[in-house]
Amino acid sequence: MIQVIADSLSLGSVYVLFSLGLSLSWSVLGLLNLAYGAQFMLGAYFAYLFGGHVHASLLVVLPVAVVAVAATSVIADYFVFRRLRVRAGTPVESELAMLVASIGLAAVAETIVQNATAGNSEFIPSSTYKVRTLGFGGSTLHITNIQLLMTVVAIALTIAFAAFVKWTRFGRAMRAAAVDPATCELLGVNANRLFSVTMAISGGMAGLAGVLLGIDLTNVQFQMGDPLVTKAFAVIIIGGVGSIAGAAVGGYLLAFAETLVVVYGPSTYQDAISFALIIIVLLVRPTGLFAQRRWQRS
Amino acid sequence: MGYFTQNEVLFQQTLVYMILAISIQVVLRCGVVSLASVGFYTLGSYAGAILSKHGWPSLVILLVVMIVSGLLGYSFGRPLARLRGLYLAMATLAFDLVLPVLLSNGGSFTGGSLGLYGIPVTVNTGTLVVVVVVVIYVISQLERGWMGRASLALRSDEDLARSMGIRVARERYLAFAVSAGLGGLAGSLSGMLFRAVSPSTTGFGVITLVLAMAIIGGRESWLGAIIGAYLVTWLPVWLGFIGLYQDLFFGLILVAVMLFFPDGLLGAIQLGVSTLRLRRKQIAT
Amino acid sequence: MTATDAADPPALLETKGLSVTFGGVKAVVGVSLCLEPGKLYGLVGPNGSGKTTFLNALSRLVHTSGGQMLFNGSDYTRIADTAVASIGISRTFQSIRLLSQLNVLENVQLGADSVGGRKRTLDWWIGRRAAGRETRDVANRAMEALDRVGLSALEKRNPATLSYGLQRRVEVARAIAMKPRLLLLDEPTAGMREDERTELMELSQSLVADGMTVLVVDHNLRMITSISEHLFVMHFGNLIASGNPHDVMRQPDVQVAYIGRGADVPV
Numbered sequence: 060m061i062q063v064i065a066d067s068l069s070l071g072s073v074y075v076l077f078s079l080g081l082s083l084s085w086s087v088l089g090l091l092n093l094a095y096g097a098q099f100m101l102g103a104y105f106a107y108l109f110g111g112h113v114h115a116s117l118l119v120v121l122p123v124a125v126v127a128v129a130a131t132s133v134i135a136d137y138f139v140f141r142r143l144r145v146r147a148g149t150p151v152e153s154e155l156a157m158l159v160a161s162i163g164l165a166a167v168a169e170t171i172v173q174n175a176t177a178g179n180s181e182f183i184p185s186s187t188y189k190v191r192t193l194g195f196g197g198s199t200l201h202i203t204n205i206q207l208l209m210t211v212v213a214i215a216l217t218i219a220f221a222a223f224v225k226w227t228r229f230g231r232a233m234r235a236a237a238v239d240p241a242t243c244e245l246l247g248v249n250a251n252r253l254f255s256v257t258m259a260i261s262g263g264m265a266g267l268a269g270v271l272l273g274i275d276l277t278n279v280q281f282q283m284g285d286p287l288v289t290k291a292f293a294v295i296i297i298g299g300v301g302s303i304a305g306a307a308v309g310g311y312l313l314a315f316a317e318t319l320v321v322v323y324g325p326s327t328y329q330d331a332i333s334f335a336l337i338i339i340v341l342l343v344r345p346t347g348l349f350a351q352r353r354w355q356r357s
Numbered sequence: 358m359g360y361f362t363q364n365e366v367l368f369q370q371t372l373v374y375m376i377l378a379i380s381i382q383v384v385l386r387c388g389v390v391s392l393a394s395v396g397f398y399t400l401g402s403y404a405g406a407i408l409s410k411h412g413w414p415s416l417v418i419l420l421v422v423m424i425v426s427g428l429l430g431y432s433f434g435r436p437l438a439r440l441r442g443l444y445l446a447m448a449t450l451a452f453d454l455v456l457p458v459l460l461s462n463g464g465s466f467t468g469g470s471l472g473l474y475g476i477p478v479t480v481n482t483g484t485l486v487v488v489v490v491v492v493i494y495v496i497s498q499l500e501r502g503w504m505g506r507a508s509l510a511l512r513s514d515e516d517l518a519r520s521m522g523i524r525v526a527r528e529r530y531l532a533f534a535v536s537a538g539l540g541g542l543a544g545s546l547s548g549m550l551f552r553a554v555s556p557s558t559t560g561f562g563v564i565t566l567v568l569a570m571a572i573i574g575g576r577e578s579w580l581g582a583i584i585g586a587y588l589v590t591w592l593p594v595w596l597g598f599i600g601l602y603q604d605l606f607f608g609l610i611l612v613a614v615m616l617f618f619p620d621g622l623l624g625a626i627q628l629g630v631s632t633l634r635l636r637r638k639q640i641a642t
Numbered sequence: 643m644t645a646t647d648a649a650d651p652p653a654l655l656e657t658k659g660l661s662v663t664f665g666g667v668k669a670v671v672g673v674s675l676c677l678e679p680g681k682l683y684g685l686v687g688p689n690g691s692g693k694t695t696f697l698n699a700l701s702r703l704v705h706t707s708g709g710q711m712l713f714n715g716s717d718y719t720r721i722a723d724t725a726v727a728s729i730g731i732s733r734t735f736q737s738i739r740l741l742s743q744l745n746v747l748e749n750v751q752l753g754a755d756s757v758g759g760r761k762r763t764l765d766w767w768i769g770r771r772a773a774g775r776e777t778r779d780v781a782n783r784a785m786e787a788l789d790r791v792g793l794s795a796l797e798k799r800n801p802a803t804l805s806y807g808l809q810r811r812v813e814v815a816r817a818i819a820m821k822p823r824l825l826l827l828d829e830p831t832a833g834m835r836e837d838e839r840t841e842l843m844e845l846s847q848s849l850v851a852d853g854m855t856v857l858v859v860d861h862n863l864r865m866i867t868s869i870s871e872h873l874f875v876m877h878f879g880n881l882i883a884s885g886n887p888h889d890v891m892r893q894p895d896v897q898v899a900y901i902g903r904g905a906d907v908p909v
Contacts, residue, residue, distance in 0.1 A: 091443045142616055149513065151442035155390055158446060159568060160615045166565050166608025174601055285561055289454055292447050327462055334455030341448045342436045502777060503755040509743055510752055517739045520701060521820075522727030522756035577743070631800075 061200050063318050069206035071314030072213030073272045077287060078294040078306045079220060080264030084132075086301035087233050087257045089150060090140055090157045094165035095265055095291065096284025102128050102269020103279045104172055107181050110188060110274075117188045117274075125266040132262025133255050135164055140258075141251065173281040180280040188274050209271045216264075221303045233257060234301075286330045293333035296340050366551070369482055371590040372489050373547045378570035378582035378589075379496055380539035385576045386500075387532040388512030390442045393433070393449035394540025395567055396456050397426045399559040401544020403460065403467060406476045406554045415479040415549055419488065422545035423538045430537020434530030453564060457556035472555030480549040488546065492539065496579045499535075508532070562604060569607050573614055575621025584622055652715045654679040654855050655700070655731075655824055660709035662692070662699050662879075669695040671879040672709065677824065682850045683857045684870030684887065688899055692879040693859045694736060697826050701733050702726045713824070727756040732817040733826035738809045740801040746812050747797035751784040753816035787819035788812075791845060807838030814842070818849065825849065827858045831865065843869050863900075867891055875899070 077099060084090045092098075105124035143156040185191075190205050224230035232253055273279050294313055298305020313336070317329050380394035401422045408418045437448055461470035468474070499505070510518040511528055518525055548554050557563075570589045575581030593603050618625045653676040662670040670692045677683055687693050698704040700711065702723040711719045713729055721729070732753070740749050788794045791811045801809055810830055817825055827846065831839040843865055846856050860866050867873065867887040875883040875890060877899040883890045890896060 085443070089443075091447065139612055139616065149388075149515075151388060151390070152512075154443050155385075155446075156615045156619065158390075158443065159572060160612045162561075162565055162568060163608040163611030163615070165561075166604045166611070170602055170605035170608065173604075282561075286454075289447075289451055292451070296444070296447075325462065328458065331455050331458040334451040334458070337451040338448055338455075341440060341444060503751075503780070506744060506748060506752045506755060509741055513741055513743070514739055516703065517735075517741075519723045520703070520727065520733060521752055522724055524724050 063322055064315075065200060065202050065206070067311065067315040067318040069202070069209045069275070070318060071311035072210045073268050074290060074294055074314050075217055075307050075310030076213040076264050077268040078291040078298075078310055079217065079303065080261040080268070081288070081291045082295045082300060082302075082306055083233075083257060083264075084261040085295070087236050088136075088140070088144070088157075088254055089154050090161065091154065091292075092161045092261070093158060093288055094135070094161040094168065095261075096286070096288040097165040097168040098128050098131060098262055098265040098284070099269040099272075099287055100172065100279070100281060100284035101131065101168060102266035103273025103283065104181075104269075105266070106188070106270045106273045107183050107279045110183050117270075120188075121267070121270055124270045125263045128266025128269065129259040129263035131168075132258040132265075136255060136258040139164070141254070144254075169281050176279075176281060178281065180278045183274055183277050183279065185277060190274060190277075203275065205271065205275045209275060212267070212271065216267075217303065217307060224303070229253075229256070286333075289337065290330075290333040293336045293340070296337060365482060367590065367594065369485055369550050370547075371587055372482075372485050373543050373550070374567075374570060374586040374590055375489055375583050376492055376539055376543035376546070377567055378574070378586040379492060379579050380536045380543065381567055381571040382574075382576050382579065382582040383496060383499075383539065384532045384536040385571060386512065386578075387508040387528060388442075388515070389438070389529050389532050389536075390446040391437075391449045391533055391536055392446060392564055392568070393430065393452055393533070394536045394543075395559050395564055396449070396453040397430065397537045397540030398544035398547070399453075399456055399460070399554075399556070401426060401541035402548035402554040402558060403473070403544075404541070405545030405548025406473050407466075409477060409479045409549050410473075415484070418479075418549065419542060419545055423542040426541025426544075427534045427538030430540075431530055431534035433537075434533030438526050438529040438533060450564070453559045454561075456559050460556040468555075470556060472553060472557075474553045476548065476552050476554065478550060478552060480546060485546060485550070488542070492542070493579055493583070500578055565604065565607060565611070569611050569614075573610060573621055575623030575625075577620060577623060581621050581623040588622075653677060653712075654714060656712045657700075658710045658712075660696070660699060660711060661707050662695050662704055663707040664704075668879050670699060673876070673879075673881045674709075675874060675881060675884060677855055677857060679823070679855050680850060680853055681855060681871045682846060682869060683855070684866040684873045685857060685859045685876065686861070686863060686866055686873065687876035690878070691876040691899075693876055694828055695879075696876065697733065697828050697857075697859055700826060701731060727820055730821075730823035731826065732756075732820040732822035732824075734810070734813045734817050734828055734830055736829045736832065738806070738813065740809055740812060740816075742800060742802040744801075745797065746793065746799050746801055746804075747784055747788060749801055749812060750788050750816045750819050751780060753819035754780045754784040754787065756820050757783075783821070784815075784819050787815040790818060790849075791815045807834045807842075810834065810838075810842065811845070814845065818854070823855060825854055825856045827856065827860075829860055830858065831860055831862060839865060863891070 077095075081092060081095050084092050084095075102124050105127060106120055109120045109123070139160050140157050143160060144153055185203075188205070190203050192201050192203050193207070194201055224234060236250065236253055269284070273283075276283075290313060294306055294309035297309035297312065298307070313333060316332050320326065320332060321329050377394065377398055380398075381392070384391045384394075404422045404425075405418055408421075409415065433452075437445055440448060457470075460467045460472075463469065500508075507518065507521075507523045507528060510521060510523060511525060515525060544558075547558075566589055570585035571582055572585065573581075573588060574583065574585030589607070592606075596606075614621060620628070655677040656675070658674050660670060660673045661668070673696060685693050685696070695704060699706050702718075702721060702725075706719060709719075710717055713731065718726075718729060741752070744752070785794065785797070788797060791814055793808065793811055793815065796804065796808070796812075801812055804812070814827070814830070830842055834842065839862070846858060847869055850856050858866060858870065870887055872885065873883070873887040873890045874881060875896050877895075882899065883893050883896050
């Protein structure tokens with residue numbers, strides 16, 4: 060059981076980080092980024108590329124990967140999402156347009172990697188980034204150093220992010236934009252710059268989660284990010300869109316449930332949990348546990 | 358005629374996809390962002406396969422699957438209809454994605470992750486064409502008159518629709534039900550035509566394709582869905598060289614359409630026609 | 643109205659202590675008024691006085707936090723917003739809400755549909771002949787409404803190509819195609835030229851002459867006071883005056899409300 064908790068801690072930390080990034084672009088930009096899984100995968104792929112072909116340490120690879128994936132977000136926003144946002148029409152229409160566009164972009168990214176890897180799973184051997192297993196309490200508890208890193212980084216970042224959003228001017232601007240974009244413009248907030256930075260942060264989080272989890276799972280496959288988006292969605296709606304605390308609770312809860320299923324139950328149902336959760340929560344309590352914004356019913 | 362028989366399977370696939378594309382278009386038109394019909398497509402294909410293995414007559418299967426899908430869609434639609442655009446999209450996406458997991462774990466009944474093989478072909482192309490024509494007729498009637506106007510209002514300006522007395526919630530779950538029914542119908546047809554069914558008929562790849570069909574042609578009308586289905590099925594054939602990059606190609610098309618032709622091909626054509634008409638009037642006066 | 647009614651015909655619309663509060667803001671505070679059938683009413687007040695919120699409450703677009711609304715004597719305070727059209731109330735909005743995918747006539751038909759035009763699909767298929775007649779009725783009613791506002795020549799036009807004033811008139815046509823007993827006009831003349839404004843006001847007067855009750859909310863005091871038979875004034879959510887337009891405008895608290903806020907005051 061201790062092992063289960065430890066495993067769900069590290070898995071949950073990644074889920075939380077990943078979900079925060081998705082929640083960010085959703086609440087501030089109205090973008091439900093279905094390419095987020097592909098961005099995650101790009102982070103992992105980066106780790107594979109650098110590790111396998113250019114021997115570099117995690118200290119270098121990590122920030123580079125994060126910046127690279129963040130860049131993809133900014134570029135996608137500049138060329139695609141920004142133009143779809145300003146299009147006249149109901150918000151549902153522009154959100155739908157951005158959703159569809161993100162699906163298209165996901166297909167582009169995944170197909171490129173698919174062809175580069177010939178559709179295979181690529182292996183990141185644990186020696187590349189010096190992944191070691193640490194034992195505690197004799198042999199009852201095994202954690203890898205990467206799992207420790209994941210947990211620490213994710214928790215630290217989540218707290219930092221929460222502080223950022225709450226106390227800095229920029230963070231307040233983000234929150235304001237999430238609630239009322241029009242007024243923001245009037246108040247002189249440069250919306251485009253705000254959105255670009257938000258996208259960069261969002262993409263960076265995906266990249267970070269990708270590198271860490273990719274190394275932990277030791278393999279990279281072009282579709283590895285797909286189930287994650289739905290899981291992130293489950294986490295977000297459990298906790299409520301825009302709520303950091305909610306994402307934290309949701310992320311660890313989901314990881315715990317999944318770990319239990321993998322260890323004690325039919326492991327093939329692991330992914331199904333999040334799907335089922337989404338449907339149940341949306342039907343029963345769509346506002347989530349910690350909803351920040353007033354619920355907008357259709 | 359030789360051309361048709363050579364490519365018969367492809368034509369059949371196109372026709373089936375036409376129904377599936379219409380099922381997405383019919384909801385998008387009302388502003389309901391539901392992808393659930395893809396899931397019903399898969400369920401319908403399994404139902405069609407299993408029931409025809411048990412010797413049920415094909416027309417009965419078609420009707421039963423369509424009606425049951427419609428009823429299920431109606432009952433899911435009622436609670437889901439209150440959800441705002443993105444949430445509904447994700448809920449239906451989750452439904453579509455949970456199905457392969459459930460179907461893969463269905464043991465010998467569903468054939469596990471490989472699906473079912475060796476299903477007798479109990480529908481011919483002629484029946485398929487008739488079904489498609491009937492579907493088109495019914496849907497085209499739903500796009501006319503007060504129903505057409507109401508669904509447009511529903512999509513473009515919900516408050517306006519409400520003040521015009523349009524029962525917004527009811528229209529939404531009716532659209533949802535019709536979409537589910539059509540998805541199931543398309544699925545049962547495919548189950549009885551293509552000899553095999555598998556859980557992979559729903560998943561991100563298929564969803565991308567079907568969305569592309571509904572959007573490329575233009576989601577204002579069934580004609581757009583038909584055009585989209587035809588293009589999406591045949592472009593990879595005409596452009597054989599894209600081969601492995603098929604999904605990338607469609608991904609780019611989706612993005613391009615969203616950016617430059619939000620109303621799809623049909624919308625672009627209509628825009629062209631009305632611009633020409635305006636130009637002609639200006640020249641005339 | 644039955645023979646057993648009292649000598650006074652019941653008011654068409656009556657509100658008793660109507661209040662609307664959202665998020666701590668008291669937009670409408672205890673407004674009680676009566677609208678008699680067949681008259682032209684004006685509702686004015688400086689910015690933020692709650693006029694539009696009041697209209698939204700009357701058309702059930704917002705929830706009321708207190709009080710009652712009665713139409714033809716029956717309480718409709720809690721009916722669904724989609725049922726308002728069928729009891730006989732229709733309205734226009736401050737912003738133009740025409741659908742550009744439909745032509746002018748079709749936009750007006752959207753209004754005509756709301757009165758019995760939306761038969762269920764099953765009825766349509768079963769009683770095709772009856773449904774056909776119904777469809778013709780709707781089309782006729784829409785044409786009549788368009789005619790009434792003098793725009794029948796524009797039936798095939800795309801509303802996006804029309805001037806602001808004409809678009810407004812199409813909206814009025816749509817509202818009257820709903821055959822309402824009570825028509826609510828929300829800032830109908832904002833942004834219009836003087837001649838367009840006069841045309842619209844004359845239209846309102848002729849509608850009232852035909853038996854409709856019209857309530858116009860507007861900022862243009864000069865125009866409202868000249869055409870309305872009865873004027874209401876709101877300020878900070880309260881109804882501060884009600885009566886003959888010229889008398890009301892001369893009331894000291896009304897003057898203070900306007901001069902104090904620097905709004906448009908009649909000459």
